[in-house]
Amino acid sequence: MTPVLEMRGVVGGYVPDLPILHGVTLHVNRGEFVTIIGPNGAGKSTAMKAVAGLVRISDGQVLVDGEEFTNHPTEDMADLGLAFVPQTSNIFGTLTIADNLRLGARSLTKAVAAERIEAAYARFPILRELSRSLAGGLSGGQRQMLAVARALLSAPRIIMLDEPSAGLAPNIVQEVFGLLRGLADEGVAVLMVEQNAKSAMRVSDRTYVLAEGRSRIDGTSEQMLNDPEVKSIYLGDAGRKRT
Amino acid sequence: MxxxxxxxxxxxxxxxxxxxxxxxxxxxxxxxxxxxxxxxxxxxxxxxxxxxxxxxxxxxxxxxxxxxxxxxxxxxxxxxxxxxxxxxxxxxxxxxxxxxxxxxxxxxxxxxxxxxxxxxxxxxxxxxxxxxxxxxxxxxxxxxxxxxxxxxxxxxxxxxxxxxxxxxxxxxxxxxxxxxxxxxxxxxxxxxxxxxxxxxxxxxxxxxxxxxxxxxxxxxxxxxxxxPILTFQIWAMLIVGGSGSLLGGVVGSLVIWLVWTGSGTLLSRVAPPELQAQASAVQVILIGLIIVLTILFRPAGLIGEPRAVTPARRGG
Amino acid sequence: MIQAIADGLSTGAIIALGAMGVTLVMGILRFTNFAHAEYLTWGGYMALFVLSATGLEAGSLGPFSLGPGLILAMLVAMVLTVALALIADRLVFHRLRGKVNHITLVFASFGVALIVRYVIHLLFGGSAQYYSNDLRFAWRIGDLASVMPDQVLVFVVTLVVAGGLYTFLRYSALGLAMRAAAENPALSAINGVRFRTILLVTWTIGGALAAMSGVFYGVTVQLRPDVGFQLLLPIFAAAILGGIGNVVGALAGGFIVALVEAVALLWIPSGYKLAIPFIVLLLVLWLRPTGLFRGTSGGAK
Known part of the structure; x- marks a missing residue:
């Protein structure tokens, strides 16, 4: 089976001569929920940005459904079925919630857009209540909901999320993770970077450990949770507390 | 003398x-x-x-x-x-x-x-x-x-x-x-x-x-x-010589002052009397072009620090 | 006083048309373009060029000098000014964007401004020109003031244009994309907003408004190659006063700057006219740098 998303030995960074990624290899299959964990500065966020075309790839390949996607323009991503929720500034604070959603649905026909926005409101009733207020006024959890809701409007094949649990209360984290699990079960490929490693591994299918810009260890989340090396190095208190 | x-x-x-x-x-x-x-x-x-x-x-x-x-x-x-x-x-x-x-x-x-x-x-x-x-x-x-x-x-x-x-x-x-x-x-x-x-x-x-x-x-x-044009003559001198270089500034002053006076003299000889006012416009256009072209193609000027005119910001 | 206010309103409209373009370019493209004021001059002269090249009369419409010929010429001038804005972007600004710090881009815009202003000087000469030599009669408002019909027209058209622009930004899909790009370019790209489209639309609006402003200046005052140079400070003062990216703010800013100027000139010698918007600008920067109308740095409303 061809993975929906595949990274092969990806090397790259913000500045040409200073790569942050030194060879990231991973894949996500249809309907699979994959987590990336690793220490701070390992290049987890950078790996996602490389897929999104926000970081220049100097070597290696990104494939989407087996097709070349290396250094693809960010602007085409949405139309090709890739959604990305960055860690910070992932909503438009100066726009209303309704406008944030309108923006996420901009490439859809009017009828489909209305239908999906309705579905998003059904999933997150609080967004409907606040639809006319500015998104900048939302709480952390509500922002994350809006960001995810907006990303889902285009009905993506792949959704990438950079630390969706950051700054959220534990019960909301479980809610967000549960939502992602549900998406994967519906057939979407979900790729998530998380500091909150243990909880993330409990809901996901497979896990990659990234360190110093390289894919180090990978396996099913269950194996990894019990792997002594992963346990001692990445799931210790030191690894979890760092932000 | x-x-x-x-x-x-x-x-x-x-x-x-x-x-x-x-x-x-x-x-x-x-x-x-x-x-x-x-x-x-x-x-x-x-x-x-x-x-x-x-x-x-x-x-x-x-x-x-x-x-x-x-x-x-x-x-x-x-x-x-x-x-x-x-x-x-x-x-x-x-x-x-x-x-x-x-x-x-x-x-x-x-x-x-x-x-x-x-x-x-x-x-x-x-x-x-x-x-x-x-x-x-x-x-x-x-x-x-x-x-x-x-x-x-x-x-x-x-x-x-x-x-x-x-x-x-x-x-x-x-x-x-x-x-x-x-x-x-x-x-x-x-x-x-x-x-x-x-x-x-x-x-x-x-x-x-x-x-x-x-x-x-x-x-x-x-x-x-x-x-007002003097401001931009000075700017042209700075970046042509190479901003961030003291020597470059002096060289640029000589070069641009020479270009300015030289083009002025030349134009006043070549242009017919009724077009003298227009001819002086050419001098200013020249300064504008020198500024734009230097920024585009030779940001370090003749002598300057390579990154002086255009310190790039990380992450664009 | 009443006369000063009446004159201030038409000058304010001209400043506002320039300021609305500047504020959009600053808010959305994050670029302080000092060549923008020269686009006004260019627009004014292009209309003159169209009239003289086609032999059309500026004509008149009732009491207004904006006759069919001049309206046609203005439309062509708007297209030619958008073309100039796009060419300057393609040849200069686009090559620098993202590669150099943004103040170097500002510097390059000064270079472009010099080139544009003096190319106009070269092509059209330095003396004042008019679209039409017809005499117009002023309307008297009681004994208080007399206004030219054209001043009223300029004021009204500007309000209509500003209303249209506000509606476009507020309600259209493209306007939404522009507001999104203004706040967060990376996130809007993730959402599929194309920067090239935003760039094109922003320059189109900015260039078209600039040309309109230049023609209005030519109609109510006169055309000279240094029109843009004279209007640069008022335009930036209005844009900053209104809050960067805020179109309605820029409109209000234009009127405020012009009214302050008109009223101040009742006491201050007219030789200092150009310094008045500068003083307004310094006061705004000193007291309320985000503008009176809560501009979002990098935002568009």
């Missing part, structure tokens, strides 16, 4: 004065990354301040204090520095483009004062009959020109040496750190705004000093000596 030699001395003296202005701009832009779109204003403030301080007493004018030339020079530095301080205080804590807009406004406002405040500046007639230093010592135009040229060279050399020292000092390193990365400099516990203000004021003061030298040389100031 033959005509050509006399002209050469005049040409080089003016180029030397411009090179001093370029030094002031180099401190601001080359070393600190501060944009000054009103260079001519600070230069004019220096020239007029000097003229008011050293000029003879006249009933219809304010000023005419008859101070010695050194007093005029000092006053010019202080006045231009103060003007720089006011602009810097208002704009330097804000985004960089506001400094560009505000300095542009200073350039225009100074010109308005020069034209309109006749009681202080002599209006469109300007201030004339000003004493020239070394004149009494020499009494001969040719000798005066040579002496004054040497004087300008000495001042230029002193400023050059002082700036070279300054940029190697810890303060100078801090300047460059701020130009490259505001946040990093702040983490060193230094206030970037304060250092920027200091740099801007020093640069403005140097421009004012150049103005005083001009007054002393010509013995006459009027608004037409301070037309």
């Amino acid at each position: 033959t005509g050509l030699l006399a002209y050469s001395v005049f040409f080089l003296t003016i180029a030397g004065i411009y090179a001093i202005i370029v030094m002031g701009l180099n401190i601001q832009w080359g070393f600190t990354g501060l944009f000054n779109a009103g260079v001519v204003g600070f230069y004019a403030i220096g020239a007029y301040t000097c003229a008011v301080l050293i000029g003879p007493d006249r009933t219809f004018l304010f000023g005419g204090f008859g101070l010695p030339f050194a007093g005029g020079m000092l006053g010019a530095v202080v006045a231009a520095g103060l003007a720089g301080l006011v602009v810097a205080l208002v704009t330097l804590r804000l985004s960089e483009e506001y400094l560009a807009i505000a300095t542009f406004g200073i350039g225009i406002s100074v010109q308005l004062v020069a034209i309109n405040a006749a009681g202080l500046t002599g209006g469109t007639n300007g201030l004339y009959g000003l004493p020239r230093p070394f004149w009494n010592l020499t009494g001969d135009v040719a000798v005066f020109n040579l002496v004054y040229f040497a004087f300008v060279l000495v001042i230029l050399g002193l400023i050059w040496a002082a700036l070279a020292r300054l940029i190697r000092s810890p303060w100078g390193r801090l300047l460059r750190a701020i130009r490259e990365d505001d946040v990093a400099a702040r983490s060193l516990g230094k206030s970037p705004v304060r250092v920027r203000i200091q740099s801007f004021v020093i640069g403005s003061g140097i421009m004012g000093l150049a103005g005083a030298l001009y007054t002393g040389y010509i013995g006459f100031v009027s608004p037409i000596d301070f037309i």
Whole structure:
């Protein structure tokens, strides 16, 4: 089976001569929920940005459904079925919630857009209540909901999320993770970077450990949770507390 | 002295004065990354301040204090520095483009004062009959020109040496750190705004000093000596030579002043009399083209630091 | 006083048209374009060029000098000014964007401004020109003031244009994309907003408004190559006063700057006219740098 998303030995960074990624290899299959964990500065966020075309790839390949996607323009991503929720500034604070959603649905026909926005409101009733207020006024959890809701409007094949649990209360984290699990079960490929490693591994299918810009260890989340090396190095208190 | 030699001395003296202005701009832009779109204003403030301080007493004018030339020079530095301080205080804590807009406004406002405040500046007639230093010592135009040229060279050399020292000092390193990365400099516990203000004021003061030298040389100031295009001639000198390089600034001053006077002479010979006004437009277009093309294709200028004109920001 | 206010309103409209373009370019493209004021001059002269090249009369419409010929010429001038804005972007600004710090881009815009202003000087000469030599009669408002019909027209058209622009930004899909790009370019790209489209639309609006402003200046005052140079400070003062990216703010800012100027000139010698917007600008930067109408740095409303 061809993975929906595949990274092969990806090397790259913000500045040409200073790569942050030194060879990231991973894949996500249809309907699979994959987590990336690793220490701070390992290049987890950078790996996602490389897929999104926000970081220049100097070597290696990104494939989407087996097709070349290396250094693809960010602007085409949405139309090709890739959604990305960055860690910070992932909503438009100066726009209303309704406008944030309108923006996420901009490439859809009017009828489909209305239908999906309705579905998003059904999933997150609080967004409907606040639809006319500015998104900048939302709480952390509500922002994350809006960001995810907006990303889902285009009905993506792949959704990438950079630390969706950051700054959220534990019960909301479980809610967000549960939502992602549900998406994967519906057939979407979900790729998530998380500091909150243990909880993330409990809901996901497979896990990659990234360190110093390289894919180090990978396996099913269950194996990894019990792997002594992963346990001692990445799931210790030191690894979890760092932000 | 033959005509050509006399002209050469005049040409080089003016180029030397411009090179001093370029030094002031180099401190601001080359070393600190501060944009000054009103260079001519600070230069004019220096020239007029000097003229008011050293000029003879006249009933219809304010000023005419008859101070010695050194007093005029000092006053010019202080006045231009103060003007720089006011602009810097208002704009330097804000985004960089506001400094560009505000300095542009200073350039225009100074010109308005020069034209309109006749009681202080002599209006469109300007201030004339000003004493020239070394004149009494020499009494001969040719000798005066040579002496004054040497004087300008000495001042230029002193400023050059002082700036070279300054940029190697810890303060100078801090300047460059701020130009490259505001946040990093702040983490060193230094206030970037304060250092920027200091740099801007020093640069403005140097421009004012150049103005005083001009007054002393010509013995006459009027608004037409301070037309807005001068700002961009100075800018062209800086970036063609290479911003961030003191030597580059001097080389650029010579090159651009040569291009300016050369193209002027050429155009006035080639263009028919009825098109003379249009011909001078070509000169300005040339300056505009030099600026744009240098930024696009040779950002380091002839000699400058490779990254000086265009310090790239990480992550775009 | 009443006369000063009446004159201020038509000058304010001209400043506002320039300021609305500047504020959009500053808010959305994050670029302080000092060549923008020269686009006004260019627009004014292009209309003159169209009239003289086609031999059309500016004509008149009732009491207004904006006749069919001049309206046609203005439309062509708008297209030619958008073309100039796009060419300057392609040849200069686009090559620098993202590669150099943004103040170098500002510097380049000064270079472009010099080139544009003096090319106009070269092509059309330095003396004042008019679209039409017909005499117009002023309307008297009681004994208080007299206004030219054209001044009223300029004021009204500007309000209509500003209303249209506001509606476009507020309600259209493209306007939404522009507001999104203004706040967060990376996130809007992730959402599929194309920067090239935003760039094109922003310059089109800015260039078209600039040309309109230049023609209005030519109609109510006169055309000179230094029109843009004279209007640069008022335009930026209005844009900053209104809050960067805020179109309605820029409109209000234009009127405020012009009214302050008109009223101040009752006491201040007219030679200092150009310094007044500069003083307004310094006061705004000193007291309220975000503008009176809560501009979002990098935002569009």
